[in-house]
Amino acid sequence: MKLMRASWSGSISWGLVNIPVKIYSATKSKQVSFRMLCKEHVVPVHYKMVCEHGEEVSKDNVVMGLEFEKKSYFILDTEEIKKLKPKRTDTLEIYEFVDLEQIDPVYYEKHYYMIPQKKRDKAFFLLRELLEEMKKAAIGKVVIKNKEYLCAIQPYKKGLLLSILHYYDEIRDVNELENLDEVPEISEKEKELGRLLIQKYYNEKFxxxxxxxxFIEELKELVKKKMAGEEVKIEEAKPKEEEISLMEALKASIEK
Structure with a gap:
């Protein structure tokens, strides 16, 4: 079994208490990466950098800039940008503790499993036990690969879970969306049928x-058949069903 590679290692700074920890990505990508190929030679294609004047540009002649007006830019020196980036640090500083329920699900961006660097680390397990007992989360900041992240630490199974959080100005305001303010009147019969339909599909354990x-499963099967020289038939999409009233749809779904 291949061992997971730590995404970051360092120490949690909890007042005067330091807890050496490591974090590992809680998820992995299973996406298939397609390559763009030349149809004639069946080899990968490559891009050339071309400016808007139609001239090819070498990497040595590329600079970083920001557009402050339409088609107007000012150039920033690469070294100036590097100086603004947070310095690599092995410390995750805790700034505050909050009730776990105060962290809106939309705040979460990515999750990491967090474990102690050494066995039987009393400070690690003390923090984990207290967060679980008090239903709290620790809020702090961590620098991973020269980028600073806002994060939350909460108990998870036998260890801790470090969750990267979006910053406030990255969250879109749901009140800016349409069609949510005018709530139609829902009859008791519609609610009753709706409850029955939920119960029909309810599972006690997810x-x-x-x-x-x-898509991934069907793609693997498609590649397998094509490599074996088999004929591949693509099923046509089913025609769209006629729209019916909500009441009719609920009744038909329950009887199905």
Whole structure:
């Protein structure tokens, strides 16, 4: 079994208490990466950098700039940009503790498993136990690969979970969306049928493993058949069903 590679290692700074930890990405990508190929020679294609004047530009002649007006730019020196980037640090500083329920699900960007660097680390397990007992999360900042992130630490199974959080100005305001303010009147009969339909599909235990990425599975099967020289038939999309009233749809779904 291949060991996971740590994404970051350092220490949690909790007042005067330092806790050596490591974090590992909680998820992995299973996406298929396609390559763009030359149809004639079946080899990868490459891009050339061309400016708007139609001239090819070498890497040595590329600078970094920001557009402050339409088609107007000012240039920033690469060294100036580097100086603004946060310095690499091995310390994750805790700034505050909050009630876990105060962290809106939309704040979360990415999750990491957090474990102690050494066995039987009393400070690590003390923090984990207290966060679980008090239903709190620690809020702090961590620098990963020269980028500073806002993060939350909460208990998770036998260890801790470090969650990267979006900053406030990255969150879109749901109140800016349309069609949410005018709530239609819903009858008791519609609610009753809706409850029955929820109960019909209710599972006491959620099993994530039963859901598969059908595109990935079908793509693997397609490649397997084409490599074997088999004829591949693509199923046509089913015609769209006629629209019916909400009440009719609820009744038909329950009887199905």
């Amino acid at each position: 099993d994530l493993s039963k859901y598969k990425d059908t």
